[in-house]
Amino acid sequence: DAGITQSPRHKVTETGTPVTLRCHQTENHRYMYWYRQDPGHGLRLIHYSYGVKDTDKGEVSDGYSVSRSKTEDFLLTLESATSSQTSVYFCAISGDRTTEAFFGQGTRLTVV
Amino acid sequence: QQQVKQSPQSLIVQKGGISIINCAYENTAFDYFPWYQQFPGKGPALLIAIRPDVSEKKEGRFTISFNKSAKQFSLHIMDSQPGDSATYFCAAGGGNTDKLIFGTGTRLQVFP
Numbered sequence: 001d002a003g004i005t006q007s008p009r010h011k012v013t014e015t016g017t018p019v020t021l022r023c024h025q026t027e028n029h030r031y032m033y034w035y036r037q038d039p040g041h042g043l044r045l046i047h048y049s050y051g052v053k054d055t056d057k058g059e060v061s062d063g064y065s066v067s068r069s070k071t072e073d074f075l076l077t078l079e080s081a082t083s084s085q086t087s088v089y090f091c092a093i094s095g096d097r098t099t100e101a102f103f104g105q106g107t108r109l110t111v112v
Numbered sequence: 113q114q115q116v117k118q119s120p121q122s123l124i125v126q127k128g129g130i131s132i133i134n135c136a137y138e139n140t141a142f143d144y145f146p147w148y149q150q151f152p153g154k155g156p157a158l159l160i161a162i163r164p165d166v167s168e169k170k171e172g173r174f175t176i177s178f179n180k181s182a183k184q185f186s187l188h189i190m191d192s193q194p195g196d197s198a199t200y201f202c203a204a205g206g207g208n209t210d211k212l213i214f215g216t217g218t219r220l221q222v223f224p
Binding site: 040043045048058098104 | 154163210216
């Protein structure tokens with residue numbers, strides 16, 4: 001299995017609180033992605049990174065920010081969590097944008 | 113122009129039958145079209161991928177058919193087995209983007 005770890009795996013938080021999800025890789029891959037998965041919507045790209053400190057928005061970036069200060073870590077922050085951000089979040093890594101992307105196990109986030 | 117449309121949303125097939133899932137994309141610059149398979153509680157995993165310089169790619173019971181002029185591609189699962197029961201996602205990327213955009217997913221159920 002590709003060396004990719006998401007933490008935490010489960011989290012329950014209250015509306016209005018900040019939340020940070022972490023994606024850690026040991027593969028030295030250049031590309032890292034954050035997706036959310038919701039029934040009927042599939043996997044929607046939130047933000048992605050194409051290098052250290054190089055990030056860009058995806059399809060559903062509102063309410064989310066990211067940071068990548070080193071190759072192995074990609075952080076997703078919900079500045080002020082809302083119930084609409086209840087979802088399963090997946091991180092993915094890829095050595096090249098047209099090669100296999102490896103996914104983490106996911107983080108189930110519930111905002112109450 | 114970044115959308116990837118996938119159908120059907122769900123599919124029920126008898127063991128030994130053929131499962132067919134279709135996808136359509138808009139961005140003609142995309143040059144990488146993978147299919148991912150996801151089992152409950154797991155992250156998606158690459159099943160098979162194709163590039164636009166070929167019209168078909170086969171790996172075991174899984175075949176991708178690609179129609180560049182129609183901007184469509186499909187996954188065919190021959191001799192479907194109960195173990196194939198999972199959610200399948202098409203995706204598109206490469207070309208003029210660093211993004212990997214996914215379809216909305218198809219839940220496949222194969223009954224004995």
